[in-house]
Amino acid sequence: MAQATPSLSTLGWTLQDWQSAYREGASPSALLQALQAALQGDDPAWISIASAEQLAEQLLHLQTLLESVAGDTSKLPLYGVPFAAKDNIDAAGWRTTAACPEFAYVASSDAFVVAKLRAAGAILMGKTNLDQFATGLVGTRSPYGAVPNTFDPAYVSGGSSSGSASVVARGLVPFALGTDTAGSGRVPAAFNNIVGLKPTKGWASNSxxxxACRTLDCxxxxxxxxxDAQRAIGLYAGYDAADGYSRQRPAGAPTHFPVKPTLAVPKQLEFFGDALAQQHFHATMGDLKAQGATLVEIDFAPFAQLAELLYYGPWVAERYVAIESMFDRNPDGIDPTVRKVVEQALNYSARDAFEAEYRRAVLARQINDVLAQVDALVVPSTPSIFTMEQLRQEPVKRNSELGTYTNFTNLADLSALALPAGLRSDGLPAGVTLIAPAWHDMALADFGRRWQAAQSLPPGAPGVVDRLPAPIQEKASDEIVVAVVGAHLRGMPLNHQLTSRHARFLEETATAAGDYRLYALPGTVPPKPGLKYAPSAGETIVLELWAMTPHAFGEFTAEVPAPLGIGNVVLADGRTVKGFICEPAALETATDISHLGGWRAYIASLKAQ
Structure with a gap:
């Protein structure tokens, strides 16, 4: 397998690294032209690589975008950041093959998600290999070649999004688009020691x-x-009226799990005789407990039964519908294993489809009822990992086994996050996946960030990354940050108004130096302070920052009594956030406590009297 040259300066860069480089004056054309020159055409992870002309065209577009925002790169959150897209996703002027040369066409326009990424400043570096027509979990069913595992080429890379996982694991691009119908966005993540975020169906448009299966594709x-996964999906997801399956993300969708979550674990765990995979998962459960999670066993039977419906039920007919003209016109142009899977569609009737849908609805209800009692389900991303030779001997059986913990997810309308979980004792990667109800995507990501920060093993292929970026505690893109200065502080009597709405503590910080005064308001129950903006005539006041959803913020502010209100507060580092302010008339009879520097110090002074 062709590998990226070790001399590539951007190897293993995260979004944070790319953004830092540009802030320090690096040129997008210099960095991206060097990257383009390093990408190798004989690398089976790529089906097509940006030509010099395609790159130049995108760089020109990037310059136009920059001019439209008056040179402010902060308004282009992916300014000059390279990415890759699975080659069943359209990009204007690029061939889309779905790993079938006979099917290929030149796309006339960008897919919705590609257009959103390019509008944010991202640069498409190439289209990646896949199991043909996204049919498979192995990464070998492609006329463009099997994509080897990035740890050991004797093993499969996982599919169907094999190429996208490979180029990320090898540090060529910081993120890549895949698709996930039965696990194609999670199995390759597990086999290559990276993150795979499978969104709720309909959050990201499929235009x-x-x-593969239109009712299930993500x-x-x-x-x-x-x-990085959270940042990328937050930029390319969104409602698309042109996609009949697109959905609006609810305003009150959860954004985090408790610090000590309750996680369900299947009572019946299947590893198909792989003792090393079993040992690794049990060790991972120990790591979860050490991080504060409570694990409860559940009956996995409904999940397993639903998983069987996907490949052994009439949903395979959707795969036939997707490639019907190709199947009828040129069946020999289809990979033999893929053709064998798709032709099963001819064995099902409309009656079979409805009966299966009724069964799906019952099982999905049972599954969601179980998940309503916990924060998430935790499973091995896969029950095992197979060599290329093992797969050649039993291609359909092995592929089916890899979907044990993935196939049910979209049928039950769930969200999922595949996480690196260290290496097995034989040095191969093995991931863990958290699965939660629809629209829990950001809550999964919140837990995943904490999980990854606690792991010692760098992500990706060996030698690509030697450290994780320092964790940054920040708000999610759809949260509102609120500064609190008094009775809502941690340990204070009104803090429950934040925690009951799942507000998330971010940090303790302070107001802009010398610009605020703090007063103890008379007659308030419980006692409350009032904050006054006094530029250059105040003190530095300690406060706390909390993040909450817009829905929770609306409920919270409705409880704020006069003379308090919500306005803008300037912080010591120059940021401006929402925070408590006070009507000026109420301060006339209040006690100025600014010299104490904060409400906690004032309460402590009262207790000392």
Missing amino acids: GLVP ISVFALTVA
Whole structure:
């Protein structure tokens, strides 16, 4: 397998690294032209690589975008950041093959998700290999070649998004788009020691995607870090009226799990005789407990039964519908194993489809009822990992086994996050996946960031990354940060108004130096302070920052009594956030406590009297 040259200066860079380089004056054209020159055409992870002309065209577009925001790169969150896309996702002017040369066409427009990424400043570096028509979990069913595992080429890379996982694991791009119908965005993540975030169905538009199963397909993302995956999906997801399956993300969707979550674990764990995989998962459960999680066993039977419906039920007919003209016109142009899978569609009737849908609805209800009692389900991403030779001997059976813990997810309308979980005792990667109800994507990511920060093993292929970026505690893109200065502080009597709405503590910090005064308001129950903006005539006041959803913020502010209100507060580092302010008239009879520097110090002074 062709590898990236070790001299490539951007090898293993995260979004944070790319953004830092540009802030320090690096040129997008210099960095990206060097990257383009290092990408190798005989690398089976790529089906097509950006030509010099395609790169130049994108760089020109990037310059136009920069001019439209008056040179402010902060308004282009992916300014000059390279990415890759699975080659069943359209990009204008690029061939889309779905790993079938006879099917290929030149896309006339960008897929919805690609357009959103390019509008944010991202640069498409190439289209990646896949199991043909996204049919498979192995990464070998492609006329463009099998994509080897990045740890040991004797093993499979996982599929169907094999190429996308490979180029991320080898540090060529910080993130890549994949798709996930039965686990294609999670199995390759596990086999290559990276993150795979499978969104809730409909959150990311499928306009411009060659479908596998239109009712189930999700455009997923691979990255070295959860933070990067979360950032990317937050930028390319969104409602698309042109996609009949697109959905609006609810305003009150959860954004984090408790610090000590309750996680369900199957009572019946299947590893198909792989003792090393079993040992590794049990060790991972120990790591979860050490990180504060409570594990409860559940009956996995409904999950397993639903998983069987996907490949052994009438949903395979969707795969036939997607490639019907190709199947009827040129069946020999289809990979033999893929053709064998798809032709099963001819064995099912409309009656079979409805009966299976009724069964799916019952099982999905049972599954969601179970998950309603916990924060998430934790499973091995896969029950085992297979060599290329093992797969050749039993291609369909082995592929089916790899979907044990993935196939049910989209049928039950769930969200999922595949995480690196260290190496097995034989040095191969093995991941863990957290699965939660629909729209828990950001809550999964919140837990995943904490999990990854606690791990000692760098993500990706061996030698690509020698450290994780320092964790940054920040708000999610759809949260509102609120500064609190008094009775809502941790340990104070009104803090429950934040915690009951799942607000998330971010940090303790302070107001802009010398610009605020703090007063103890008379007659308030419980006692409360009032904050006054006094530029250059105040003190530095200690406060706390909390993040909450817009829905929770609306409920919270409705409880704020006069004379308090919510306005803007300037912090010591120059940021401006929402925070408590006070009507000026109420301060006339209040006690100025600014010299104490904060409400806690004032309460302590009262107790000392």
